Amino acid sequence: MLICCTASPTRAFATAVPLSDSTALPRRASVPTALIVGASIVTILLVTAALAQVVAPYPFDQMHIRDRFAPPGLRYLAGTDEYGRDVFSRLLIGSQLSLLLGVIATLISMGIGVPLGMLAGYSRGLIDEAIMRVLDIMMAFPPIMLVLLILAITQPSLMKTAFAIGILSAPPIGRVTRSVTLDLMSGEFMEAARARGERLHYVLCRELLPNVWPVLMVEASLRVVFAVLLGAVLSFLGFGVQPPAADWGLMISNGRAFVEKAPWISLAPGIAMGLTVIGISLLGDGLREVLDPRLGRRQ
Amino acid sequence: MNDALLEIRNLTVRYPGTTAVRDVAFQLQPGEALGIVGESGSGKSSIAGAILKSLGASARIAGEIAFEGRDLLRLSRADHRAVLGRRIGAVFQDPFTALNPARRVGGQIAEPMVRHLGAEPAHAMQRAIVLLRDMGIHRAEEVAHAFPHQLSGGMKQRTLIAAALACEPSLLILDEPTTALDVTVEAQILRLLARLRQQKRVSLLFISHNLGVVRRLCDSVAVMYASQFVELGRVGDVLEQPAHPYSKGLLASRPSLRAASRGSRLSAIQGQMPSAPRPEAGCVFAARCPFAEPRCTGGEQSLILTAPGHAARCWKAKTLGDWPRLAVEGTDLGEFRPGNALVNTNRLRKSFTMRRGMAAWRPSLANRWPRFRYQPTQVAAVDGVSLTISPGEVLGLVGESGCGKSTLGRLALRLLNCTDGSVEFDGADVGRLSGTDLSAFRKQAQIVFQNVGSSLNPRLSVGEALERPLVLFGLAKPRERRQRVEELLEMVRLPASYRLRYPHQLSGGERQRVAIARALASEPRFVVCDEPVSALDVSVQAAIVNLLADLRDRFGLAYLFISHDLAVVAQISDRVAVMYRGRICETGTPAELLAAPRHPYTRLLLAAAADESPTAEPSADIGAGATGCTFASRCPRRLPSICDTTVPTLRPVTSAHAVACHLDPIAKQQCGTIATASIPP
Numbered sequence: 003m004l005i006c007c008t009a010s011p012t013r014a015f016a017t018a019v020p021l022s023d024s025t026a027l028p029r030r031a032s033v034p035t036a037l038i039v040g041a042s043i044v045t046i047l048l049v050t051a052a053l054a055q056v057v058a059p060y061p062f063d064q065m066h067i068r069d070r071f072a073p074p075g076l077r078y079l080a081g082t083d084e085y086g087r088d089v090f091s092r093l094l095i096g097s098q099l100s101l102l103l104g105v106i107a108t109l110i111s112m113g114i115g116v117p118l119g120m121l122a123g124y125s126r127g128l129i130d131e132a133i134m135r136v137l138d139i140m141m142a143f144p145p146i147m148l149v150l151l152i153l154a155i156t157q158p159s160l161m162k163t164a165f166a167i168g169i170l171s172a173p174p175i176g177r178v179t180r181s182v183t184l185d186l187m188s189g190e191f192m193e194a195a196r197a198r199g200e201r202l203h204y205v206l207c208r209e210l211l212p213n214v215w216p217v218l219m220v221e222a223s224l225r226v227v228f229a230v231l232l233g234a235v236l237s238f239l240g241f242g243v244q245p246p247a248a249d250w251g252l253m254i255s256n257g258r259a260f261v262e263k264a265p266w267i268s269l270a271p272g273i274a275m276g277l278t279v280i281g282i283s284l285l286g287d288g289l290r291e292v293l294d295p296r297l298g299r300r301q
Numbered sequence: 302m303n304d305a306l307l308e309i310r311n312l313t314v315r316y317p318g319t320t321a322v323r324d325v326a327f328q329l330q331p332g333e334a335l336g337i338v339g340e341s342g343s344g345k346s347s348i349a350g351a352i353l354k355s356l357g358a359s360a361r362i363a364g365e366i367a368f369e370g371r372d373l374l375r376l377s378r379a380d381h382r383a384v385l386g387r388r389i390g391a392v393f394q395d396p397f398t399a400l401n402p403a404r405r406v407g408g409q410i411a412e413p414m415v416r417h418l419g420a421e422p423a424h425a426m427q428r429a430i431v432l433l434r435d436m437g438i439h440r441a442e443e444v445a446h447a448f449p450h451q452l453s454g455g456m457k458q459r460t461l462i463a464a465a466l467a468c469e470p471s472l473l474i475l476d477e478p479t480t481a482l483d484v485t486v487e488a489q490i491l492r493l494l495a496r497l498r499q500q501k502r503v504s505l506l507f508i509s510h511n512l513g514v515v516r517r518l519c520d521s522v523a524v525m526y527a528s529q530f531v532e533l534g535r536v537g538d539v540l541e542q543p544a545h546p547y548s549k550g551l552l553a554s555r556p557s558l559r560a561a562s563r564g565s566r567l568s569a570i571q572g573q574m575p576s577a578p579r580p581e582a583g584c585v586f587a588a589r590c591p592f593a594e595p596r597c598t599g600g601e602q603s604l605i606l607t608a609p610g611h612a613a614r615c616w617k618a619k620t621l622g623d624w625p626r627l628a629v630e631g632t633d634l635g636e637f638r639p640g641n642a643l644v645n646t647n648r649l650r651k652s653f654t655m656r657r658g659m660a661a662w663r664p665s666l667a668n669r670w671p672r673f674r675y676q677p678t679q680v681a682a683v684d685g686v687s688l689t690i691s692p693g694e695v696l697g698l699v700g701e702s703g704c705g706k707s708t709l710g711r712l713a714l715r716l717l718n719c720t721d722g723s724v725e726f727d728g729a730d731v732g733r734l735s736g737t738d739l740s741a742f743r744k745q746a747q748i749v750f751q752n753v754g755s756s757l758n759p760r761l762s763v764g765e766a767l768e769r770p771l772v773l774f775g776l777a778k779p780r781e782r783r784q785r786v787e788e789l790l791e792m793v794r795l796p797a798s799y800r801l802r803y804p805h806q807l808s809g810g811e812r813q814r815v816a817i818a819r820a821l822a823s824e825p826r827f828v829v830c831d832e833p834v835s836a837l838d839v840s841v842q843a844a845i846v847n848l849l850a851d852l853r854d855r856f857g858l859a860y861l862f863i864s865h866d867l868a869v870v871a872q873i874s875d876r877v878a879v880m881y882r883g884r885i886c887e888t889g890t891p892a893e894l895l896a897a898p899r900h901p902y903t904r905l906l907l908a909a910a911a912d913e914s915p916t917a918e919p920s921a922d923i924g925a926g927a928t929g930c931t932f933a934s935r936c937p938r939r940l941p942s943i944c945d946t947t948v949p950t951l952r953p954v955t956s957a958h959a960v961a962c963h964l965d966p967i968a969k970q971q972c973g974t975i976a977t978a979s980i981p982p
Contacts, residue, residue: 189758190750190751191755191757193711193716193748194748196716197714197746198747198773209761213758
């Protein structure tokens with residue numbers, strides 16, 4: 003829940019500073035380290051998730067009764083759990099669900115938040131007030147309670163979870179989009195567009211969106227992270243993916259009982275989640291830097 | 302043998318990838334004032350930064366900065382801090398952000414005295430009030446207890462100067478201290494600085510892009526170009542007989558306060574300053590120099606004496622003539638003859654709601670029942686302005702910041718809706734247009750902005766930006782668009798290859814050219830130029846003004862040319878309107894206005910531009926002028942009986958000259974014969 007509140011508005015403002023007057027010279031492209039590290043982590047994650055069924059040394063639900071609680075080693079890279087299932091294989095399969103959830107939820111929240119935020123920032127006045135107050139009300143709900151409510155009264159499924167998280171993430175995206183839009187509205191190129199009598203959709207899509215995009219990259223990466231974590235929390239609480247399916251949250255939850263005897267059962271998915279979070283965040287940061295028009299990489 | 306207060310030897314400042322200051326050397330005697338003049342990016346502020354050690358970690362500083370016998374570059378941080386503030390005071394460009402908005406002004410002036418001199422806070426506060434009085438502030442106690450947002454820009458700059466002088470330093474560094482201020486306020490600050498120099502015997506290092514300002518204040522001047530001093534000498538010598546071609550160009554490109562004919566053009570310096578100059582490969586100015594010859598690019602240029610105490614970095618400085626004058630030959634069209642009105646504003650009024658939302662609900666006791674009423678505060682930015690612009694005519698609009706001139710420009714284009722009155726374009730009421738009629742109006746009336754940093758969308762290439770009006774108004778078939786874009790670029794004298802560039806890859810002047818091309822892409826008949834050159838360097842400014850004049854002649858464009866700079870307006874305009882607090886106080890041809898100004902405010906503006914007579918302090922007192930003449934609170938000739946009660950209307954003085962002043966003798970006589978106040982075109 004904390005993550006929801008730290009939706010980094012300060013960073014959004016920092017990048018939305020009006021373009022400097024100084025003549026930016028075409029600088030030679032140097033790829034930021036954050037981007038390289040983040041992109042590598044995310045690429046490895048995506049590739050292994052896509053090829054999980056091929057890469058995994060064992061089927062994720064195969065039990066090795068004699069090797070229950072086997073510690074990490076050559077035979078079982080991340081050890082085995084209480085049924086003797088290979089933790090590493092389950093990690094790989096579980097990453098599919100986690101990443102899918104994160105990406106779908108983020109796409110949904112962007113699809114809702116970005117148009118609303120741009121419209122609010124562009125129109126000001128009553129439309130702005132109406133949109134922002136509705137988003138405020140949504141933000142006032144404790145997010146996990148709302149998701150739990152949705153999932154408790156209906157049958158749990160990945161799409162429903164993604165949709166619930168997506169709607170919950172829309173208000174912060176909308177707020178960031180609006181603040182960037184407000185800042186851009188003071189730019190004289192917006193006034194030039196009005197002096198030509200441009201229509202709303204052209205102004206929003208062609209003049210505003212490309213400028214909002216770099217800032218949103220960071221926000222989107224945070225949202226993916228948030229969705230992955232929230233998905234894990236839901237599984238942990240038993241409202242997400244159901245056993246015997248492999249899911250990081252579920253694995254942590256199951257391993258909880260054996261934390262002293264076999265810590266790797268919970269630790270391995272925990273570390274995987276940490277790496278995912280760091281990788282995506284770095285990627286978002288790096289992308290924003292590259293996409294920033296002031297740095298002159300689009301020759 | 303050497304009693305210089307400040308002596309800089311071989312100062313070089315490098316940033317990664319570029320050298321900002323190269324081999325700069327000068328001396329400053331106690332009580333002397335040195336001006337450093339150059340365009341943006343020439344490295345002049347880096348010199349101040351090197352002295353103040355405020356350049357940041359990436360700067361590499363070499364050389365020697367001897368101040369009162371000690372090398373500042375070799376002092377420890379603690380020792381350097383003790384020198385700063387105590388022995389060296391500094392004032393920067395932007396008075397609006399330099400004061401801490403959360404602290405009272407007096408405390409901020411007293412702070413350095415408490416810190417450096419160990420003064421008692423109460424005593425320091427007393428000193429602060431005395432200092433404020435020294436700065437020519439009348440109600441010093443009140444100002445000392447005010448917060449920064451309660452002060453005007455000029456007042457803030459005065460308090461900053463007071464803070465810089467608090468510990469009675471021997472050197473005051475001023476980095477563009479008047480650039481952000483209106484001309485009338487600038488004149489006051491400059492007079493204040495000149496007085497302080499005499500009274501307190503403080504030396505000044507004055508950094509500016511404005512030669513005129515330096516002339517008023519300094520003994521000697523250094524002209525800086527592309528990281529080097531190119532000329533150094535007494536102010537009179539350098540400004541009267543500049544030796545280096547760059548100084549000649551800079552002086553020639555500054556428009557003088559004279560009315561110009563339609564065919565005349567400003568002398569501009571072609572090209573732009575190199576971003577990474579290489580003086581070892583020859584003169585850095587050679588590429589833009591009309592006197593250049595092969596020998597100039599043969600090797601490094603050194604400063605040579607052209608006269609006693611006057612040095613220039615040009616091997617043939619002694620033999621150079623004047624900077625070549627430009628004029629469009631054969632197109633001296635003489636005086637402009639107005640035809641039927643193209644744009645007509647009729648008693649235009651725009652008021653903004655200052656206090657709105659929750660703050661507008663105020664308790665009232667009307668009808669004996671306490672209740673809250675919604676009472677938003679209205680402020681008129683434009684108040685009953687009637688103007689006429691003929692096809693092909695340039696109407697200059699002059700006034701200080703906040704007088705409503707930009708609002709007027711936006712009202713004329715219906716970028717803002719007026720509260721009252723109307724705008725007519727080609728006989729049609731612009732406020733009632735809709736659909737295709739509105740689109741046709743948008744095509745014919747365009748705008749060029751001031752802020753070259755934000756007038757182009759950073760995400761669109763120059764080609765995409767120029768193509769958009771063509772697509773929107775269906776002006777070119779898809780196959781012809783590229784060619785048309787290249788024509789537009791050529792029209793503003795940019796190479797066709799710029800089509801593929803993005804705004805951040807252009808200089809300020811180039812961006813303004815693209816913005817002009819974009820405005821003209823829809824083939825308009827009327828263009829609002831809202832301070833199109835105020836953000837540009839003098840040499841670039843001249844080129845843009847010339848371009849606008851050329852385009853006017855080529856396409857028969859009508860401009861509403863908005864500027865705070867009377868000299869620029871006089872250069873390009875056929876008629877000038879002077880605006881003060883939302884109202885027009887005088888209109889006339891530039892020649893009439895400059896030779897025989899009738900309104901006290903026009904006189905004030907002219908005096909400030911030429912620095913002649915004392916000027917009145919701008920007053921924050923909204924009360925005076927609310928019912929009568931807006932200028933009454935600053936007017937030296939105010940007659941309370943009439944000026945405070947009746948709004949003066951524009952009355953003709955001659956056929957093309959009108960003034961809104963109760964006290965004007967000719968206008969007063971005319972008053973009886975002409976009932977309605979109309980402005981002759």
